[in-house]
Amino acid sequence: MNRIKSDATAPAGAEKGGQDNALEPSFDEYGAKRFDVPILLSVPHAGRAYPDFILQHSRVDLTILQRLEDRYADLLVGKLLDQDYPALIARTPRAMIDLNRDERDIDPVIISDMPGHISLVRTAKQRGGLGLIPRFLPRSGDLWKGPIAWAQVSERIENHHRPYHHRIGARLDELHSVHPEVLLLDIHSMPPLPAKAGEKRPDVVIGDRFGASAATRLAETACAVIRAHGYAPALNTPYPGYHLIERHAKPVVGRHALQIEISRDLYLDSGLNQPGKGLGKILEMMSELVARLEQEIRSQIWSQAAE
Template identity: 35%
Template structure:
């Protein structure tokens, strides 16, 4: 039997319509790069949402599945469209339209990691890009779609929490919240990926736990929230970005001493998020 290309933790019973997904926490670099790339492991991990899958690992205890990537983002980026191929990296790829992420080397097969450092020398054959998509990308998304379909069929609603982390430096340009820099950013693609009631509820839950919460700046949501968020069709998608400096040494990619406390705090948040269900129909005033 082949190695799994993702980790799926299922609850004993699906008691929640929520699905938690961590597409950038994969760290099996040996499987992803059997031939070592030009960068060190520490450099490769700079693009990883390190430990996010562990932070949300208690989600199944609250009745919701947790799907997490096994392959690292430096190998294949699950939060990009499958046709976001970079002509500067992939032989035979053509640019159909101006895409700033591809231009920056951040296509579905990334050319660079943080600070623009090239992952490999030269170009990759198109066949290698297609192999990674077939082996890693499509199975993850097929399972994610299946989990959301199961939630919608059982509960009449599916809520996707797309879980990520963000470098502290990325928050330098973030708008302050009551004079404080945010450490959680919720993204709903400016209302396109989920209804207002969901992001309002999530904001209140994180704020009640002591987090400083901003919305849609500097991160409004990526391919996953765009592709799956269909509020009118019963699928709500919300991106969650946690400040990495809360729980890890970003340069060393190591957990801070208070990691356990942060994980417990987020577990409480995840429990509340998992309890959110279909919004009760509003009653018109007489």
């Protein structure tokens, strides 16, 4: 197993100038042989290994590409990995391909030879430059020196996007064969949000796609734990959850999914670049959050069994 390192000096692969095979495998899996818990963790934007071909095609500095990362989001589940919770953590950087997008969410402008038979979707995220292959960022402009060949994009889909989603689906199937209800927790980090007039700014945003991806009680439990740890939770605003939980959730049959967005200034340093002093408190919150959600899922199972 090639575990993503938890220290700032030795991240997965090389941050700059790494070999093209730095992303083999494209994600790391934990707890693969564990079936006694009804929870699967996903960290799709943790990748920070940038192969040479990505850096050579970039028209911006590495630090700009790193703005797409959920910086050190893999550390947010460190205690949970120590407890051997089932988890998938991406090594592929978001600048290369976004695992939280539909594989058809491609801006044709970025492709030099887009095949006419490929069915695409248009989304607000894509129009904002953040489709399957991120195209530009505000204040930085276009990310790439020119269009990308379809063969390259197709390779990224085949070798990075599809395997990640296939394994999530397969792992949920395995857990669901043992447990009547299962929960996917899709874990992200977000830029610090501004506070609204007279309100405390949200520290952690729980997304359940406005009730479409999980039973209401799960989001309520998550918000209660966050609040008990002294942080301000928000529900669905401004992040209700996106492709990953939409794709893999089906609460009507007992397959739930929540997205968790944690403000980066709570666990990174003042430059939002390296792990900071607040990481320990966040790890404690995450540990209790998952334990309480597991308890909630199991209590529902027992209540059903008693009927």
